[in-house]
Amino acid sequence: MAPPATAVADSLASPERPRDSRANIDIMAPTHGVQWPYFLALGAAVLGVLQALAVLLYQTYVGLGVAGYQQPVFWGVYIVTFVFWIGIGHAGTLISAILFLFRAKWRNAVNRGAEALTVFAVITAALFPILHLGRIWKLYFLIPYPNQRSLWVNFKSPLLWDVFAISTYASISIMFFYVGLIPDIAIARDRATGVKKAIYTVLALGWQGTGPQWKAHSRSVLHLSGLATPLVLSVHSIVSWDFAMSIVPGWHATIFAPYFVAGAVFGGFAMVINILIPVRRIFRLERYLTDYHFENMSRFILLTSTICGYAYAAEYFIAWYSGVEYEQTSFWLRAFGPYWVSTWCMITFNVIFPQLLWIKKLRTNLPFLFVLCLFINLGMWFERYVIIITSLSREYISGSWGLYVISPVELSVLAGSFCWFSMWFLLFLKVFPVIAITEVKELEIHARDHGGAH
Amino acid sequence: MPTLVSVFDFPSNTASAVRKLKDRGFDDLKTYSPAPFTELELAEDPKPSKVRRFTLIGGLSGVTLGFLMQIWMSLEWPIKIAGKNFASIPPFWIVGFELTILLGGFFTFFGLLIVGGLYPKRLDKHYDLRFSAEEFGVVVTCDERDVAEVEALLRAESAKEVTLADS
Numbered sequence: 001m002a003p004p005a006t007a008v009a010d011s012l013a014s015p016e017r018p019r020d021s022r023a024n025i026d027i028m029a030p031t032h033g034v035q036w037p038y039f040l041a042l043g044a045a046v047l048g049v050l051q052a053l054a055v056l057l058y059q060t061y062v063g064l065g066v067a068g069y070q071q072p073v074f075w076g077v078y079i080v081t082f083v084f085w086i087g088i089g090h091a092g093t094l095i096s097a098i099l100f101l102f103r104a105k106w107r108n109a110v111n112r113g114a115e116a117l118t119v120f121a122v123i124t125a126a127l128f129p130i131l132h133l134g135r136i137w138k139l140y141f142l143i144p145y146p147n148q149r150s151l152w153v154n155f156k157s158p159l160l161w162d163v164f165a166i167s168t169y170a171s172i173s174i175m176f177f178y179v180g181l182i183p184d185i186a187i188a189r190d191r192a193t194g195v196k197k198a199i200y201t202v203l204a205l206g207w208q209g210t211g212p213q214w215k216a217h218s219r220s221v222l223h224l225s226g227l228a229t230p231l232v233l234s235v236h237s238i239v240s241w242d243f244a245m246s247i248v249p250g251w252h253a254t255i256f257a258p259y260f261v262a263g264a265v266f267g268g269f270a271m272v273i274n275i276l277i278p279v280r281r282i283f284r285l286e287r288y289l290t291d292y293h294f295e296n297m298s299r300f301i302l303l304t305s306t307i308c309g310y311a312y313a314a315e316y317f318i319a320w321y322s323g324v325e326y327e328q329t330s331f332w333l334r335a336f337g338p339y340w341v342s343t344w345c346m347i348t349f350n351v352i353f354p355q356l357l358w359i360k361k362l363r364t365n366l367p368f369l370f371v372l373c374l375f376i377n378l379g380m381w382f383e384r385y386v387i388i389i390t391s392l393s394r395e396y397i398s399g400s401w402g403l404y405v406i407s408p409v410e411l412s413v414l415a416g417s418f419c420w421f422s423m424w425f426l427l428f429l430k431v432f433p434v435i436a437i438t439e440v441k442e443l444e445i446h447a448r449d450h451g452g453a454h
Numbered sequence: 455m456p457t458l459v460s461v462f463d464f465p466s467n468t469a470s471a472v473r474k475l476k477d478r479g480f481d482d483l484k485t486y487s488p489a490p491f492t493e494l495e496l497a498e499d500p501k502p503s504k505v506r507r508f509t510l511i512g513g514l515s516g517v518t519l520g521f522l523m524q525i526w527m528s529l530e531w532p533i534k535i536a537g538k539n540f541a542s543i544p545p546f547w548i549v550g551f552e553l554t555i556l557l558g559g560f561f562t563f564f565g566l567l568i569v570g571g572l573y574p575k576r577l578d579k580h581y582d583l584r585f586s587a588e589e590f591g592v593v594v595t596c597d598e599r600d601v602a603e604v605e606a607l608l609r610a611e612s613a614k615e616v617t618l619a620d621s
Contacts, residue, residue: 021488021588144527152527156535156545164552172559179566183489187586205572208581211485211498216570218490219503223562227509231555238548442489445588449464 023288023440024187027433030283031188037282038426045423052416055409056131064134068407072400073392077410078132081417083384084267085125086166086239087260088377089173090232091268092118096176097228100221106296108439109288112184113279114272115177116434120424121271122170124417129162131413158241165238172231176224182207183217183438236260243387249330250391253318259311266304266350267380269297270373275425277370279434288435291364298363301376305354308383312347326396338403339390342382349379455595457620458604459580460613462590465491471592471611472497480604486581486591494590505565512561513554520553521546580619593619 059066068076092114099107130136142163144153153160186207189200207213237257244256253259273294280289319331334343353375362368389404428434462468468485472494475483485498525541532540566572580593592613596604601618608616 020583024587144523150531152531154533154535155524155528155549156538156542161545161548161552164549168552168556168559171556175559175563179563182572183586190583190586202574204574205567206575206577207572208577209487209489209585210578211487211495213570213572214487214490215495215499215503216505216566216572218495219505220562220566220570223505223509224559227513227555227558227562230551234548234551234555438489441588442491445465445489446491449466 027435027437042426045419048419055412066409072402073404078128080384082128084381085121087264087267088271089118089121090264091272093232097225100225112436116428118173124421158245161238165235169235184433236264249326262304262307269300270376273373295363298357302357309351334390346382349375457595459617459619460592460608461615467612468590469493469497482595484593486585504569508561508565513558516554516557520550
């Protein structure tokens with residue numbers, strides 16, 4: 001017979017059982033301690049950001065001429081890189097929202113890293129239209145606000161749609177990221193001391209995992225997923241309309257929206273893999289980020305690579321089938337004109353190389369995946385370069401054709417954008433758990449309770 | 455009033471204990487869980503969450519605000535663009551859609567804060583570090599005369615620990 005409640009001592013867990021859960025200990029480990037390689041990497045990233053900042057000050061002072069812009073190309077590397085980073089941000093929402101709605105449980109181990117990647121990629125991307133303005137102090141012209149000139153923005157312009165799409169995407173991504181983090185911040189709060197505890201206490205918003213809290217949290221995640229799913233499809237569609245709404249040969253295509261969305265998911269997954277492979281290795285998270293997760297992401301890469309391949313082929317077919325001379329010339333010049341290297345890099349890296357993922361052994365071979373994804377990221381940058389630069393430099397009248405050469409200023413800012421992104425991701429790794437602890441626990445406890453595993 | 459703090463290892467036992475306590479009329483209870491579990495949520499409160507109302511109101515406000523803003527601004531500063539009406543509805547769907555999502559998202563977030571009672575505050579007296587590890591807690595407040603019954607019920611559902619906290 002059980003002893004009466006009054007007789008039960010305030011003893012805690014039985015001695016043979018660890019006081020904390022293994023998931024808490026393992027996943028919070030990267031946030032503790034000081035590792036010099038980490039600070040070396042962070043220092044390098046900060047230096048990269050500082051050099052780009054110095055170059056940008058120079059550009060702002062001298063003018064956009066130093067950015068390689070010259071007749072007829074006035075959308076250069078900044079816009080290429082803007083589209084690249086926006087695309088990278090799509091995998092996070094796909095993993096967090098769309099796979100959540102499909103109840104794909106494997107996402108639980110990778111969604112936090114992907115969400116962080118989304119937030120930092122969008123923050124990075126959002127800088128580029130501002131840098132591209134040249135007169136960055138005129139940024140406020142983009143925002144519809146009452147002013148003494150009674151001057152309003154043009155709501156029929158895709159560039160303005162972009163302003164709304166990107167700011168909505170950034171806001172929703174940050175919200176999604178933070179809502180998911182709240183229970184994990186509470187775990188960190190319960191185990192931290194000093195200043196860290198005070199900060200986590202504020203950020204955890206009094207989270208205790210009570211029934212009403214979990215219920216409100218689960219519904220919020222569900223509703224945010226429902227909102228983010230059409231949003232993620234809309235954002236890159238709207239970015240694609242920056243081009244497709246114009247009448248530039250090579251841009252004016254109805255396939256652009258789905259083509260851009262597939263490309264974004266493709267590039268985004270490649271970046272997730274590029275980041276999670278070293279994170280798993282360095283922080284010894286093999287128990288949580290298994291080969292199974294990487295295989296599933298590889299399948300997504302294979303699928304979206306094939307969609308991209310179809311889109312590339314469809315573009316060429318439509319150019320030929322349309323019978324429009326300008327369109328045909330534009331595509332001929334893409335493959336055999338002055339920018340042929342970027343076009344063939346794009347096709348090779350984005351369509352041909354990923355076909356190797358049909359082989360199961362390669363889908364779980366992490367060094368291979370890492371290298372492949374580096375090529376894919378390069379290929380996706382080239383894809384945007386091909387779309388933007390080749391089309392603009394060879395428009396209708398051959399007399400106004402020109403050649404675009406990337407300037408050192410642009411290369412410096414491009415490198416700075418990778419450093420900026422890396423800097424935020426490295427800071428995130430030290431402050432918050434890179435894997436959603438409560439979601440991992442949900443699977444583990446469920447498996448223990450009901451037997452079997454997911 | 456006496457308060458019994460019980461600790462469980464599994465969500466199924468916790469949910470079963472909550473169901474039985476509620477069946478017996480012990481409604482003044484609170485659960486703590488390290489992760490979300492549907493069975494526990496259904497046992498404690500099967501009603502739909504009020505967060506959905508916030509999402510709906512936010513979404514509707516967003517689409518209304520989006521269209522009104524664009525129509526008003528286009529008419530306030532009329533410029534003919536591509537021969538279209540000043541207030542041309544089809545392109546306005548883009549910004550209207552984005553604001554639907556934006557306000558829907560913000561309202562959902564505030565709904566979470568309001569419905570979930572989330573704001574920086576002092577933690578419950580009976581909250582335990584173990585509840586953010588892997589254990590579950592059920593805290594029941596009952597009359598003095600019911601303590602033995604509640605305790606027996608909790609132990610019958612495999613509570614690994616039952617403590618009388620207040621009396």
